[in-house]
Amino acid sequence: MTLSFYVHIPYCIKRCGYCDFNTYTPSELQDGATLEIVSNDYIDAVLKELETTPTDEVPTIFFGGGTPSLLPAHDLGRVISTIKARNGLAPDCEITLEANPDSITAEKLAQYLEVGFNRISFGMQSAKPHVLAVLDRTHNPANVEKSVSLARAAGFKSISVDLIYGTPGESLADWQETVQAALALDIDHISAYALIIETGTKLAAQIKRGDLAMPDDDLMADMYLLVDQLCEANGMTWYEISNWSKPGHECSHNIAYMRHINWWGLGPGAHSHIDGKRFWNVKHPTAYKNKVFAGESPIAESENLTAEQKIDESILLGIRRRQGLLIELLLPHQLELLASYRENGFVELVAGRVVLTPTGRLIADQIVREITI
């Protein structure tokens, strides 16, 4: 068995209006410390949790957040080097950094490469300032292009951008410009996510008050079909519902989530999957640190998957991938239920597998319900 790692960095300079992730601004943590002190202390906690993990060889490490690029490269490097020392890294180990285009410099990029990163993913979200404003993002769109060039020049093998569609006020034309701007960059991978209005966010409050309109599902469907079409036309192929890449640049870490292999999430609120058991850590960074430093397990809850749950997961995750679902995984009546979706062009049978078409990917959850319920 191998063991992939996710390392959660729960800090941001500022919380974006749509974000419900487990992240905090240093001031929200109210411990009065500078980011440097927080960072050092936090990485110590992560390393302490790391001591409790299995020691299998590591094929991928993903630093997400939050804003991992806020932390000094040498702090992140401590995690990589420790994993390398105790587990060993696979020869082609993919090590990804999520980065905010605003906090990137050539110098920092060189440092990240130096400590072991080889893949970088920039939060671009949109090329349109009015869309970024609604999302409450701080970055200047021009910084994305600059950051991507700097990353390529520094020597990153694989570069990705994240995009968001369906922001209130974003038109199909806005979205087209964004996708075209992304495709014009020297990148290898695109993730495009439909905006989800999470309860409790500033954006949700604005919509509830009527200041902003709820994104329209039909428009979002058109946006999805558009990004798919533009990516495919530009040599980027879909490999997961929301991810497209040039050949060989699929994010291996992302694929790991879709498979029943082992991965461990380090940090507050991070989820893990080890041998059919899922568990996750306490959410708040302070609670997490306290537990870890007191020598206690930071795990908040865990669940052992039943056989039925495992099958459900294999279907709901497997169908999201380009390789699709092995027909053998489905029972005859489930295949029968898929017949009308096949007739209506939502799924295809390709080499013994059930694969979603673009319109089928848009209703993947409905199809999963149809065959699992």
Place this chain on the structure above:
Amino acid sequence: MPAISLAKAPQPASTNPAQIRNFCIIAHIDHGKSTLADRMLGITEVVDARNMRAQYLDRMDIERERGITIKSQAVRLPWRSGIDGQEYILNMIDTPGHVDFTYEVSRSLAACEGAVLLVDCAQGIEAQTLANLYLAMENNLTIIPVLNKIDLPNAQPEKFAAELARLIGCQPEDCLRVSGKTGDGVAELLDQIVTQIPAPVGDPNAPARALIFDSVYDSYRGVITYVRVVDGHLSPREQIQMFSTGVRHEALEVGVISPEPVAGKGLGVGEVGYLITGVKDVRQSRVGDTITTYNNPTKSPLSGYKDPKPMVFSGLFPLDGADFPILRDALDKLQLNDAALVYEPESSAALGFGFRCGFLGLLHMEIVRERLEREHKLNLISTAPNVVYNVVMEDGKEIRVTNPSEFPDGKVTTVMEPIVKSTILAPSEYIGTIMELCQDRRGILLGMDYISEDRVEIRYELPLAEIVFDFFDQLKSRTKGYASLDYEEKGDAEGLLVKVDILLQGEAVDAFSAIVHRDKAYSYGVMMTGKLRELIPRQQFEVPIQAAIGTRIIARESIRAVRKDVLAKCYGGDITRKRKLLEKQKEGKKRMKMVGRVEVPQEAFVAALATDADIEKIKAARRASQ
């Protein structure tokens, strides 16, 4: 105090009719009838202060909470007149206050020689009170006009005394003034009852004739039948006979209520009391029937007996299909105490298994539903109420339709619908809006009279179907709650009526079919298709929703096919969340109803039928279950 202790008072079965006064109180909800009755119980000392509680005579919680009396009762009150110093027995017969129970009211009135017309002197007389007053006058009852709540700061006794005087043809100063709350004027009222109301007259030696004016099921004692003896005598252990059915029972117990049941030696001419025969179902002891004795039966029954006839029908369905047996048992139980309630099983594609129920009217329907929900912990949804139609086919065949689904498909010549004569009392400033409403509901103006300077009585002939569909709510909201309504049956009339079906992908959804006037078919169709479009989730394919009269489509909406149903983001932490959502949806799937290929959550059907009050109830139930 002119009260007499029960032991010393004239005893049942040996009271001289000349000492008896039988009266009822005619009043609108809220006008203080129950409070006045409480005060009478107190002042005659049949209930001591220690045991007194508000609305003493109203048995059911639901009555006490809603301030209405559903079931009448009779209380024997001994009283020494402050005028002549003689002993009397006053029998107070409590009457229901609502239009749905007009028949029961008429039987209560028939048991009395006089009526206290009780009017809140801050509000004036209401339409239902007026209707009951007319009923009392037709029965030749002596009317004692009484203004209640004279202690209220906004009381206008002069104004309403003039109104009452005009209505019953007396002088304004003849109106007594009381306060049920403080007890002011109550002793004087009792004295006036003695003075003004005639004593009952009957032949003690004739075959027994007693009028059943109420019949109540008690889970310990079986049916308790309330009677007024007209002629002869009823004794315990005697074989009695119901005139309408000829069925014989033994009178296990005969007694009076004072105000708890007291078994006695029997009841003589003019007396009011109860009897218990051990029957378990009020339908065997029907209001209006005449009781006689088996050994010496009367040949001429008391007049006015009628079978209760349901006027309004609605489907009642449990929200949780598993509750169907509970609903069946609950209805069976309720029927023991409610001879007017009829029901039969009904199955609906949209709502599952339930019952088609017939009611006397809207209030009766509401009360039944509320009792089912409260006493049996059921969550129910009801289909829109409808009336009974007589459909005449081209071949002359007649079909009685109590459910839109029974409306025939073939060639219909005429459709007859029940018509009522309605009376609306309201401040005159609302005449315009009331007439507009009645006109819109196919009303025909019969007349209008001022009952005081600023209050009018408006009379309209209206199809009952128009009244059962939110008419009363509309009337109240248009008149800021000041208007009151009463109606009485006036036979059937031909209506230009059609059945509108609502089709989901070509299949009719039974619960939404409605019989409506031809001119309103289109707006019903547009309203219903629009509502369902909002409520039914988008499907894999486009789903047309149509409203149709026969094969003719009159309105159309469509639910567009779902295009996006996917959570784009699926990081490690999202997997558990996604799977749990799926597991929850598996549960939800069980509550899905299939209409052809269309999958509809039951909630959508429920919401489409629900009134605002229902929606609140459903929400509250959901909150409680979370």
